Amino acid sequence: MPRKIAAGNWKMNGMQSTLIELEKLEDKHGDADIAILICPPFTLISACEDTPFDIGGQDCHTAQAGAHTGDISAEMLADAGASYVLLGHSERRTDHGETDALVAAKSQAAYDAGLIAVICIGETLDERENGTTLDVIDRQLAGSVPATADALNTVIAYEPVWAIGTGKVPTTDQxxxxxxxxxxxxxxxxxxxxxxxxxxxxxxxxxNAAEIFAVPHVNGALVGGASLTAEAFSPIISALEDA
Structure with missing residues (x-):
């Protein structure tokens, strides 16, 4: 069976003082039988290493090293204590113009460094309303997921772009x-x-977590804002444990 994963993407949020939320989360879920993944900003990865949770980066470069000011390699993430990396998030695709081919190259770099790639896919509101959602999903899957992917090194996250941070949630049928x-x-x-x-x-x-986790083939969640505090993230984790 696929592994259940409750993943929190902190995005560009979090300071050293924020780490107290992980201590609170550990009090409630330190011995959880599901995977709990925290993806903090790069500055906090090493500081999260002593927690019982899996830690991930939010992006990586395709190269191992070099003249790439401001970038970070998959090897650096692994060295800092990460075991996962988020790739192809819609905010990267939109804000930084990342293509499927670039996401695939980054994913391969993650594999080479021993990281698990969480590859994000999803349609915009226009694509949903135009009835091309599954075509978009097919294109992103084919172009973003390397041929070397397997169940040990890859997780797929479906995030409809129009539902991220908007409060809008697709129906369970969708x-x-x-x-x-x-x-x-x-x-x-x-x-x-x-x-x-x-x-x-x-x-x-x-x-809404329990209802979402009851949907077939939903093995967990990639959570944004609600993962920033233990109070908001804990009920989602509990719902996944019970699913």
Whole structure:
């Protein structure tokens, strides 16, 4: 079975003082039987190393090292204590013009460094309203996920762009349609596609988490703002443990 994962993407948020939230989270979920992944800003990765949670970076470069001012390599993330890295998030694709090919190259760099790549896919509101959601998903899966992907080094996160940080949540039928489609595409392409974890992201909160986790092929969540405090993230983790 795919592993259950509750992943928190802190984005460009968090200071040393924020780490007290991880201490609170550890008090409640330090012995959880699911994976709890925290992706803080790069400045806090090393400081999170002593927690019982998995730690991830929010991006990486395709190169191991070099003249790339302001960038960070997958090897550097691993050296700092990370075991995962988020790649292809819609904010990277939109704000930084990242293409599917670039996401695939970054994913391969992550594999080479021993990191697990959480590869993000998802449609915009225009694409959803135009009825091209599954076409977009197919293109992103084909272009962003390397041929060397497997259930051990890859997690897929479906995040409808129009639901990220907006409070809007797709219906469970819409989530089910996309997750079933992604699962089928992974099964068709990879021998262990059935075992790859599929996360849903987009305005997940304690009040709707149980309903979302009841959807077939939803193996966890990639959570943004609600992961910044233990009070908001804990109910989501509990709902996944109970799913």
């Amino acid at each position: 989530i089910a349609e996309v997750h079933a489609h992604v699962r089928k595409r992974l099964q068709d392409r990879f021998a262990d596609g059935t075992e790859m974890s599929l996360l849903y992201g987009g305005s997940v909160k304690g009040s």
